[in-house]
Amino acid sequence: MDHEPAPHSLRLIEAAIFASREPVLRRTLAGLLPDDTDLDAAIAALRALYAGRGVELVEVGHGLQFRTAPDLAASLRKLVEVPRRLARAAMETLAIIAYHQPVTRSEIEDIRGASLSQQTFDQLLEASLITSRGRRESPGRPTLWGTTPSFLTQFNLTDLRDLPKREELLVDPLPVAPPAPELVRPDPVPEQTDISVSE
Amino acid sequence: MDHEPAPHSLRLIEAAIFASREPVLRRTLAGLLPDDTDLDAAIAALRALYAGRGVELVEVGHGLQFRTAPDLAASLRKLVEVPRRLARAAMETLAIIAYHQPVTRSEIEDIRGASLSQQTFDQLLEASLITSRGRRESPGRPTLWGTTPSFLTQFNLTDLRDLPKREELLVDPLPVAPPAPELVRPDPVPEQTDISVSE
C-alpha cells in the first residue's frame, strides 16, 4: 500500500473519530471537511491505514468508530473493566425484539414459551439495548418494544438489515444446546470478523 | 512509509492505550507483554507510527495516552448553543415594563411589591430588552423605561399590541387587599395604565 502522507482531511476525520467515545455520524465528518472532499474515499483511506492494527475503524449504526481489534480482547479484559455478559434468556429476548420489533412483552413470552423475568428485562433496559416504542392500539394498549441505536453499536451492526435472515440462520443444524442448567456459552469464536465494510 | 506488519506487541499496547480510561503506566503495559519485550522500543515504534497524524501518542506524568493533534483542535471545536433562561425576577420586571411602559424604576418596584436588584436590571439592559425613554418631569426626574425592538423579536411579537390585554390575563381576581387602615397604597394599579400602545 502506498499512499501519500495523509492530507489534512484525513488527519481531521481521524482526530474527530478518535476523540469521540460514540460513533461519529458521516454528516458530522462531512461538516468538518471542505465541500468538495470525497468523504467515502477519505474513510476508505483511513480504514486502510488502520487495517491489521490494534485499533480498527468500523462502521456501526450509521457512524464511524475506532475500536480495538477483536483478537486482543483477552489481554484487554485485564485492563478494562468489563460488564457481565448477557445471559442466554436476555440474549434470546434481545434477539426476539430485534427480529420482531415492535413487539409486546406477551408476544416475547409466547415466542420463548416462558415468562420473561423482570431482571432480564431490566438488564436490557439498563444497558440501553431496548426501548419502548409507543403502544399497540389493542385492548390493554400494551407497550411495544424495539431495539435502540446502542444495540447496533454494541453488536457491531450498521443497520438492522445486517441481522442474518431467518433462512440463513436455519441452514445449519444448530450446535447442540449446552446441557442446562448453567447455560454459559462457551465463548463462540466469531464466525466472520466484525468489520462490516460498506463499500 | 514502509513498516513490517505490526507485531503483536505493538498492536496490543496500541489497543491498551486506546481503550484505557486513564493514561497507562509503563509497568501496566509491560505486564501485558511477554517478559523479553523491549517496551521502550515498542513505544517508540508506536509513536513513530502516529507521527504527523491526526492523533499522537503523548506521555503524561508516568503514563501514555493518545491525544488528537493540537493543531486540529480549532477545526474540531463544536459550538453548542445553550440559551439561558431569564431569571424569574428579570422576567417579571420585563413583563411589568412591557405592560406599563414608560415606567420608572420605583413604579416597577411598587407593582412587583419587591425591590429590584441592579443585577436583574442590568441583565435586561445587556440583553437589549429594555431601554431608557427619557425622564418623568416630577421631583428627582426619574428615568422612564420601556421595551426595545429586540424585545419584540425575542418574544416573536410584531407589535406591543400583540400582548394580551391585562383584563384578558386576569382570569382570577387579584387577592383582595386587607381592609386595614395601614394600607399605604389604596389603589395599587392605576386602572388605565394597561398597555401604552404606541399607535
Add this chain to the structure above:
Amino acid sequence: MSQSDPDQLFLQLDGYEGPLDLLLDLARAQKVDLEKISILGLVEQYLAVIEGARKIRLELAADWLVMAAWLTWLKSRLLLPHSAEAEDAEQAAGTLASRLADLQAIRAAALWLNGRPQLGQDVFARGLAEDFTEIDRSRLRTDLPGLLSAYLAALRRAGGKRQYAPKKMTYFSVQDALKRLANLLGSLPDWASLTAFLPDDVQSGLPRRAAMSSTLIAGLEMARSGMIALRQDQNFGPILVRRAESQTDGS
C-alpha cells in the same frame, strides 16, 4: 450426565427456560429437520421427562404441567383413526412444529449475536474521550407564556403583599405628652398612674413604649418646674402623678 439419574433429570428441567425450550431440545435430539420431526415421538419424550421429574418433586411449575396436559390431548387425538378430531390434532401439531422452528430461529439469532464482537466485551472504544464541545450561553431563551405568567405572578404577589407594607409610624412626642399632661392635669384630684395619661390610640408595642417614655420625660419636666408631683413607691412600681399642692410647695 446420565438420564437415569432422577435428581439429575430434575436439575436439568430446572435449567430450561420453559417447556418449549425443553421440547426444542428433545426435537433436536431427533437430528432431523424440524419439518419432518415426529411430533408423536416428541410428545412421548416430553411426557416421560415430566413423569420422571414428578416422581422426584411434586411441585412442578404449572406451565410444565399445562404443556403436559395439552400434549397428552394432542397425543390421544393424533392416535385416532382419521376423523375430524384427528385433523384438528394435525393442525395443532403443525402449530407446535412451527413454534419450535420460530424458537430455533431465535436461538440461532441469539447465538449469532453472541458471536459478534461485542462493544465493551470483546472490542473497546476510546477510553479517554476528548470533548471539543464549547457551550455558548449568550443567547436568551424566552417565551411569551413565560412573560405573561411572570407578569401575573408579579401582580399577584404585589397584591398579596400589600398588607405587609410597613405603616408610617408617628410617635407620640415629648411635646405631645407635655400638652396632654397639662390639659388633663386639671381634672385630676389625686394621685394617678402616669399611664393614665397615655394617648388612647396607643395600645401596645413600640408606639406605646415611645408614648410612655415621652410622657415620663414630660412628667419629669413638669415636676422640675413645680407644676406636678411624682411619686414611685417601689422599684419598677407604677409612677404616680398629681397636681402640685401649690405653686410654692415644690418637690
